[in-house]
Amino acid sequence: MSLLNGILVLLVFQCFGEAIKAYFDLRLPGPVLGMFLLFIALCLFQKVPDAVAKSSQTLIPLLAIMFLPAAAGLFFLGAQFNDQWLAIIGAVVLGSFLSLFFNGLVMKWLSAKTK
Amino acid sequence: MSNSIVDSLTRSADQLMNPVWYQGLVDSPLFLLTISLACFQLANVVYRRLGTFPLLHPTVFGAVLVALLLLQLDIPYQDYYQANELLMFWLGPATVALAVPLYQQLHLIRRMALPILVTVSSGAIFAAVSAVLIAYLLGASEVTMLSLAPKSVTTPIAISLADEIGGLSTLAAGVVALTAVVGISVAPFIFKWLNIKEPEIWGFCLGVTAHGMGTARAFEMNTTAGAFSSLAMCLTGGLSAVLIPIAVSMLV
Structure with missing residues (x-):
């Protein structure tokens, strides 16, 4: 039962997220807003209920x-790539x-400095 | 006489070659969902047997198996996608569930606040600029470049972003998935090369580049990596949603 209770909590928070998204006409996805709300709720509650965990x-x-x-x-995108496939695949793979590489260097360097 | 025998022979041969009895099953959500699970589990077995070789990650290799099966059985991808809405529905509650590890790792996140904020802002800008620049050098059209800009942003945000700045949302969705597939396939090699072992950095950098799929991959390392990746995915998505339209309105 506790699994179902937990899933109920997640679904309710997702509904809250979707409601906020619709009301304020936000671009952020409903589930992400729901995650944010659940995070705030956990901070207020100061512990994670077993069912939610x-x-x-x-x-x-x-x-x-x-x-x-x-x-x-990805294997069915052919038609959309048209004559642009080289640029798209090149940009995505190399990018x-x-x-x-860039993120790894920046974060490694900064976390070494802040230690 | 001989003609009718030939006829009936051809007919039964036709029935053997084009059996229709299973068409209803093949088109059913049951079968198309079973394909997903079967391909994923098969890929999982191969992945573990071969010592978790990154290029064979079950999401990537499983997708190859699914694609091969669909082509072999002549099933349109659209039908497969629709049948699997049932599976993808759970992405919503699973995303909400990311709040739990995020909360549990809060002490670590607080301590790394500075590296987190600098990496996500520089990383979000770097991802968009590098993709557009490489595409430009390879002769891409303006629409392609605009569809590439949100490549490291989680799909739902990327689609609405692409729409807003004048890209193609369908192309953007493909580009986002391709980025994640490339990201989870090559990240372990790059991090090994850079000698990054800390789960915080490992997860965060993967989340900045490879959003949701990267986060799923980071949780396979451990909860800390997963929590940092979730955070990176949210921050990159939120930041890009604000920055990319501003950058585009200044440039175009």
Whole structure:
């Protein structure tokens, strides 16, 4: 039962997030706003209820499979790439490579300094 | 006489070659969801057997298997996607659930506030600028460059961003997924090369570049990496939603 209670809490916070997004016409996704609200609630409550911890531990490891349909879509994008495929793939592959390298250097250097 | 025998033979051969009895099953959400789980678990087994080799991560290799099956069985991707809405629905509550590790790691996050803020602001700008610049050098059109700008932003934000600045939202969604796939495939190599072992840095840098999928990957390392990646995903998304339209309105 505690798993269902936890999932109920997550769904209710997602609903709050979607409601805020709709009311203020925000660009941030409802689930992200819901996460923000739950985070604030946890800070106020000062501890994580067992049910919420359980639902969180159940769902988070399953994130990888939830992204599978979107990842599979990459192989069916052909028509949209048109004559631009070289620029798109080049920018994404090289850009992501450089980004990871750049972020890693910046954060490693800063965290060494602040220690 | 001989003609009718030939006819009936051809007909049964046709039925063997184009059996229609299973078409209903193949088109059903049940089968299309089963494909997802089966391909993912098969990829998972291969991934673990081969010592978690990054290029074979189950989200990446599983997607290859799904794509091959769909092409083989002549199933339109759109049908597969629609049937899997049921699976993707859980991305919502799972995203809300990220608040828990975020709260649990708050003490560590507070201590790293400065590196976090500097890395996310420089990283968000670097991701957008580098992608647009490389695309420009490779002769991309303006629409392509605008669709590439939100490449490191989580999908729902990226789609509305691309729409707003004049890119194609469908192309942006593909670019975002491709970025994440490239990110989780190469990040372990790059971090090893840079000698980054701290889960905080490992997770955060992955989240800045590879958003949601990067966060899923970071949780496979440990909760600390996952929490930092979730934080990075939110901050990058929020910051880019503000910065990218401003940058575009100044440049275009």
